[in-house]
Amino acid sequence: MKLLAVKVECSHELEDGLSFFMQDELDAQGIESRKRSDFVAEGQKHDSSLVELDDIENLPKDLELTAYFNYENADKKELVKKITDKIAEMKGYGLNTGEVSISTKEVADEDWNTAWQKYYHVIDFSRHLAIVPEWEDYHPAFSDQKLIRLDPGLAFGTGGHTTTQLVLLAMERALVKPMSVLDIGTGSGILAIAASKLGASHVLGTDISDEAVTAAKENIALNDVNNINVRKANLLKDIDDKYDLIVANILADILLELIPDLDSHLNKEGKVIFSGIDYLQLPKVEKALAENNFEIKMKMQEGRWIGLLIARKPD
Amino acid sequence: MKLLAVKVECSHELEDGLSFFMQDELDAQGIESRKRSDFVAEGQKHDSSLVELDDIENLPKDLELTAYFNYENADKKELVKKITDKIAEMKGYGLNTGEVSISTKEVADEDWNTAWQKYYHVIDFSRHLAIVPEWEDYHPAFSDQKLIRLDPGLAFGTGGHTTTQLVLLAMERALVKPMSVLDIGTGSGILAIAASKLGASHVLGTDISDEAVTAAKENIALNDVNNINVRKANLLKDIDDKYDLIVANILADILLELIPDLDSHLNKEGKVIFSGIDYLQLPKVEKALAENNFEIKMKMQEGRWIGLLIARKPD
Structure with missing residues (x-):
């Protein structure tokens, strides 16, 4: 070709x-x-x-x-x-x-x-997470570091993008017990795999693109995990279940579409992680969250990119 | 009494x-x-x-x-x-x-x-860190969660403060290999203990207050760690060594005093974590960092409080 x-x-x-x-x-x-x-x-x-x-x-x-x-x-x-x-x-x-x-x-x-x-090498992301290209032989400095194996050529989400990394960090913060996780726009599947390795009880990854669904499945197969499902879906429209943690690393305009449907898909005390927000677009995301009864628990910024850890407002 | x-x-x-x-x-x-x-x-x-x-x-x-x-x-x-x-x-x-x-x-x-x-209970801080009052019997949801045992009555830094938590998260991100860590204004010793549990090669905690030095030592003794020293010091003035990671959770005005002395105490590729910054005071901290050849790699915000992960500017 x-x-x-x-x-x-x-x-x-x-x-x-x-x-x-x-x-x-x-x-x-x-x-x-x-x-x-x-x-x-x-x-x-x-x-x-x-x-x-x-x-x-x-x-x-x-x-x-x-x-x-x-x-x-x-x-x-x-x-x-x-x-x-x-x-x-x-x-x-x-x-x-x-x-x-x-x-x-x-x-x-x-x-x-x-x-x-x-151009793809190990990303020693944090104390407990590293992203390792399929072909690399990697010996972590800490034996309990969790490795995410990836064929980074497959789809969006190689681990090298700031927006992906902000979600990884927020998941390390939020996933304090075995939670059900929904990864919207899973791309390469990297965040779904990370959620599983961090101890999610089960994970659903969705993407609107057939190629991403295939790529995510291939990447999941590279990792020793057995509680991730992947299927094609357009945001939350075809999703019936509720989740403890919803993550979405997509552009701000698409996050805005998602916000009104979050509440009905989130369990009690559930959390949401957003990434892919340029800082200039943050005000409209903040406004939409507030209007839908959500509050920002933590804001992370690297360069122009913002990630958010979100929860329902207390009554 | x-x-x-x-x-x-x-x-x-x-x-x-x-x-x-x-x-x-x-x-x-x-x-x-x-x-x-x-x-x-x-x-x-x-x-x-x-x-x-x-x-x-x-x-x-x-x-x-x-x-x-x-x-x-x-x-x-x-x-x-x-x-x-x-x-x-x-x-x-x-x-x-x-x-x-x-x-x-x-x-x-x-x-x-x-x-x-x-009023003090377990703080299930993140997937890999929890802060546990000395007297509490705690069974983590994940057996590999690292526990920081604390007598929270002893000195500043009970784990419940936002400013402390922002440093914990940044350390989970930065401590990707066994690094030497300096914790300035160690208070209860919580951050020094966390650094050690995360895998620091050795840790020095300092505080200007005798009470804090005593409290930190007592808290360290509650934890199974043996590579932390604590001593009285006024910021970086009496410190000779260089470190891979310097953390300082103190108020913005004191951070400003510290910034000019950072470079000479930081190893090559070293990182710095600042917390205790009210968002209104961020601009002057950012300005001082830039003037001293540092750049902000990641900014975290919870409520009004800002934490920063900092590195030297690339040449």
């Missing part, structure tokens, strides 16, 4: 938003991110006098995001236009886009399949 | 700030907090039709904070004046003080020693 590679050079401020957009909206098969700051940080880990940044081949000016599309279905001109429009929209939010350039290239799938693996 | 009990009735918004003030600045021996919302929440855990709030004796209107002082040393009039001034100051920050009333009462120490215990 041939692939179309679309390379966007721009400011690192666009990384999360643009990755999200290209994977979720434009159906990219996979995304590579090369950031100047990663090379700088990597250099600092060694004796810095030995690492000359100028010697690195094609060192990115700031951020280089390369998205891979199925060549047969991809409309090159339209993709470039949509990405250009998205960047203009993000600029409208007040983000610094940097000097933007977009280029395209035709590549053989084989190249990509091996090439992108080198 | 006789005690002077000073009871402040006011809005729950003052709870953390006023507790901090009375314990740290006015040297209260202990503080009891009774909040209407706690009784409401407790009622909801049972069949709510059976719990009638009106039946509860002396149900607080909103918040009742009772601080206990050594009767011999306490100047009743001056204490009331200082608390009144503090509340006026907090009102100036924009807090809702509610209807404030302050009353004093003389009590026998024996009454208090038994009375306050009923």
